Amino acid sequence: MxxxxxxxxxxxxxxxxxxxxxxxxxxxxxxxxxxxxxxxxxxxxxxxxxxxxxxxxxxxxxxxxxxxxxxxxxxxxxxxxxxxxxxxxxxxxxxxxxxxxxxxxxxxxxxxxxxxxxxxxxxxxxxxxxxxxxxxxxxxxxxxxxxLRVSDRSDTTRWRMVASRSHFDPRVERVRQRLGIHEMRHSGSVGLKCGLIAAGECEVYIHPSSKVNMWDSCGPAAILTAAGGMMTDMRGEALSYSAVEVRHRQGLVATHGRLHDQVIAAIQSENVTTD
CATH class of the missing domain: 3.30.540.10 (Fructose-1,6-Bisphosphatase, subunit A, domain 1)
Structure with a gap:
């Protein structure tokens, strides 16, 4: 196009x-x-x-x-x-x-x-x-x-994680601790969380749910990617938008793109699985 x-x-x-x-x-x-x-x-x-x-x-x-x-x-x-x-x-x-x-x-x-x-x-x-x-x-x-442009922070101890406003998830907390992230922000809406990453105000968002859907990720993923970031599932694989199933059964991970693989590794090290 x-x-x-x-x-x-x-x-x-x-x-x-x-x-x-x-x-x-x-x-x-x-x-x-x-x-x-x-x-x-x-x-x-x-x-x-x-x-x-x-x-x-x-x-x-x-x-x-x-x-x-x-x-x-x-x-x-x-x-x-x-x-x-x-x-x-x-x-x-x-x-x-x-x-x-x-x-x-x-x-x-x-x-x-x-x-x-x-x-x-x-x-x-x-x-x-x-x-x-x-x-x-x-x-x-x-x-x-x-x-919009993602931040350039590569030291995970200086990263800012954004998480759900309405729900504390101990699985996400374990990953935060493993990565050494100290600062947490909270927000509703997947789109607003990804917007914070795209704007360089946060670096990572983890959504370990099997109930996340294509409509939760599509718009935010396009914006985040355009700003230099990345969105995958919790295995580090691309999210599918062509399947009959509308759900992303392996959750989603959004980052500023730097050390995305390290975030995936931390998730796997903590044996985080979707609910």
Whole structure:
């Protein structure tokens, strides 16, 4: 795909994400009706409202292209397709319910089996992380635009790990100690965590869950890669976006790219497995 076409798509998806975020915010200050898709997996009217806007706009701007969304039935039309849109209309629903601002709209595009474009929009702050490998990565804020680039820290004792706001994981803690990392930050939303790494504010994020899905990783992976970082599963293998199964059964690891293999080795040394 030509750079000009990729840039057009990136700008269009930015606008779609912002529109979806505005729809979600209409439910932010009022009473939130919560449904439970499964244990620990809530969904709200805000998720559905954002999803409807994203799907309608993707179909309008990119007719005929396959879409996989967390809040829509997977009709398998994506299988065997060159381009696939992968959507999490509200990543961090628990944070949305808690009203701490750490939720995001995430839209990614897969091309030839790899994340090729990503947008992560945080409605509560109006920050937009966006990028495409080969094109670049940026953060738009009310104060202006900045280029995203991962940090250059190679000494793991100076690394900053970002972890879940809502859940302490002793497996991640063991890896942190093995790597000698002292500083921890906490955030909701996979996209916002990866945004911190892409912006050079953190170096590593480990998600040791078998329940992480394509829509959790696609957009953030594209942005992180464009900023110089790396995302794999906990074995160090590339995440799949072409399988029938939407889950990444071996979790995910996001880093600034330096010593990624050392992080994988630490995970294996601590015998960390997905739940």
């Amino acid at each position: 030509q750079a000009s076409e990729m840039d057009r798509r990136l700008q269009t998806v930015r606008e779609i994400a912002v529109a979806a975020g505005a729809a979600a915010l209409q439910y932010y200050d009022g009473k939130v009706e919560i449904e439970w898709k499964s244990a620990g997996n809530p969904v709200t009217a805000a998720d559905h409202a954002a999803n409807e806007i994203i799907l309608a706009q993707l179909r309008r701007h990119f007719p005929g292209e396959a879409v996989l969304s967390e809040e829509a039935q997977d009709d398998m039309s994506r299988l065997g397709r060159e381009l696939i849109w992968v959507v999490d209309p509200l990543d961090g629903t628990k944070e949305f319910i808690a009203r701490n601002g750490e939720f995001s709209i995430m839209i990614g595009m897969v091309a030839a089996g790899r994340p090729a474009l990503g947008v992560v929009y945080q409605p509560a702050t109006t920050k937009v992380y966006f990028g495409a490998p080969g094109l670049g990565a940026w953060l738009a804020t009310p104060g202006g635009m900045q280029t």
